[in-house]
Amino acid sequence: MTAKLSRPDYGGNLGHAFFYAVLKLFGLRPAYFCLAFVATYYALCRPSVRRSARPYLDHRFPGQSPLRRLWATIRYLYSFGQVLIDQAAVGILGPERFEMDFPDEEKLKVRAQEGRGLLLLGSHIGPWQAAMTSFGRIPIPVHVLFRLYDHERGRHFFELAEKRPDFHILFPEDFLGGLVELTNALSSGECVVLMGDRTFGARGQRAPFLGGEATFPIAPYRLVCVTGADLVMVLTTRTGPYRYRIEQFCLTDDPPEDVPDLPRTPSGKPDWRALGRQRAQDILLRRYGAQLERHVAAHPFQWFNFFDFWGEETDTGKD
Amino acid sequence: MVSLEQELKEMLLRELKIEDVDPEDLWDDAPLFGEGGWGLDSLDAVEIVVLLQKHYQVEIKNMEEGRAAFTSIHTLADYIRAHRPIGQFKDN
Numbered sequence: 001m002t003a004k005l006s007r008p009d010y011g012g013n014l015g016h017a018f019f020y021a022v023l024k025l026f027g028l029r030p031a032y033f034c035l036a037f038v039a040t041y042y043a044l045c046r047p048s049v050r051r052s053a054r055p056y057l058d059h060r061f062p063g064q065s066p067l068r069r070l071w072a073t074i075r076y077l078y079s080f081g082q083v084l085i086d087q088a089a090v091g092i093l094g095p096e097r098f099e100m101d102f103p104d105e106e107k108l109k110v111r112a113q114e115g116r117g118l119l120l121l122g123s124h125i126g127p128w129q130a131a132m133t134s135f136g137r138i139p140i141p142v143h144v145l146f147r148l149y150d151h152e153r154g155r156h157f158f159e160l161a162e163k164r165p166d167f168h169i170l171f172p173e174d175f176l177g178g179l180v181e182l183t184n185a186l187s188s189g190e191c192v193v194l195m196g197d198r199t200f201g202a203r204g205q206r207a208p209f210l211g212g213e214a215t216f217p218i219a220p221y222r223l224v225c226v227t228g229a230d231l232v233m234v235l236t237t238r239t240g241p242y243r244y245r246i247e248q249f250c251l252t253d254d255p256p257e258d259v260p261d262l263p264r265t266p267s268g269k270p271d272w273r274a275l276g277r278q279r280a281q282d283i284l285l286r287r288y289g290a291q292l293e294r295h296v297a298a299h300p301f302q303w304f305n306f307f308d309f310w311g312e313e314t315d316t317g318k319d
Numbered sequence: 320m321v322s323l324e325q326e327l328k329e330m331l332l333r334e335l336k337i338e339d340v341d342p343e344d345l346w347d348d349a350p351l352f353g354e355g356g357w358g359l360d361s362l363d364a365v366e367i368v369v370l371l372q373k374h375y376q377v378e379i380k381n382m383e384e385g386r387a388a389f390t391s392i393h394t395l396a397d398y399i400r401a402h403r404p405i406g407q408f409k410d411n
Contacts, residue, residue, distance in 0.1 A: 175386050176352065177361040180379060183368040187378075203362055222362050226369045 039078040052306040059210040079301035117186035117229030136166025172200035
């Protein structure tokens with residue numbers, strides 16, 4: 001038994017086709033205008049959509065009155081719709097139409113070339129999928145574990161762009177969840193991109209998050225603990241029409257607070273392999289959760305999890 | 320002399336911290352992953368990949384071969400024998 005994901009569908013194929021047409025003919029802002037009505041309709045008339053948004057909104061905005069909750073739901077759905085539209089627009093209009101503020105991009109490129117292996121840990125925040133276009137610019141091979149066929153989220157930007165992405169895509173349904181290939185990639189000093197807020201049915205671990213305990217995947221931390229790769233959290237934020245921002249936070253650069261003398265690798269970085277596996281995982285997961293919490297506090301309508309993240313059961317990423 | 324299969328079993332039990340199991344009880348053809356054998360999962364596979372690199376200098380690059388190699392201790396040992404660098408192969 002798994003928790004059910006029920007994201008707003010925005011009208012299925014017909015709805016998507018409508019928004020794609022508006023995008024092609026009129027551009028982004030008219031598409032957002034239409035979205036306002038659609039988001040309001042879903043919040044008012046689709047109890048299943050309200051239910052799917054409730055676990056997150058309950059934790060982020062506890063004790064809201066029904067009217068405030070309805071308004072929060074509309075804003076949440078509208079924000080999610082904007083990201084879907086942006087994602088489509090990157091494919092249809094081209095990524096060059098978007099202004100991407102990525103202040104630490106050069107720093108990330110330098111880190112990637114240092115040969116330790118680089119694990120970029122993403123989250124379902126803002127235009128996370130559109131931001132993937134930037135990963136192709138990292139000057140080493142990039143492998144992304146990605147759920148491609150999820151009909152509720154529409155087509156992905158590289159399908160709409162009708163060109164191959166600049167990175168290698170692996171799927172959670174692949175042999176052993178793609179983890180064998182990802183381990184090889186990190187051991188060879190390459191770059192791997194995983195999501196830190198979905199287990200996709202794999203083993204998870206409970207950790208504090210927004211006043212409760214939620215289940216996070218542990219594969220990213222296990223990969224780092226066995227390969228010695230750098231773990232960098234990547235956060236994407238939509239900052240306006242045609243604009244988004246990517247921030248990065250390295251979770252492995254500083255040793256644990258209570259083990260400041262953790263052995264160092266030849267490159268001078270803390271060697272997380274020297275710490276007990278479970279302990280290292282616990283610390284890195286806590287760091288991720290705390291950073292995600294800070295981001296969600298600042299951008300409450302840009303973290304998208306339409307299932308009970310705090311429930312005892314894990315998601316499969318399927319409906 | 321300890322066979323490669325036996326060596327692998329002992330290494331996996333030790334490194335994956337599988338307790339309360341006698342290596343003799345795990346036969347060489349028992350499935351490594353899923354039900355009815357060792358019961359390992361994808362996170363254990365991460366460890367195995369690194370252990371193979373560290374102890375046998377063997378990498379699993381081709382996933383078709385990898386899928387076959389990860390079937391059982393027996394297939395894993397065969398993979399190591401076939402891919403271990405020349406000169407490092409012991410009699411086991």
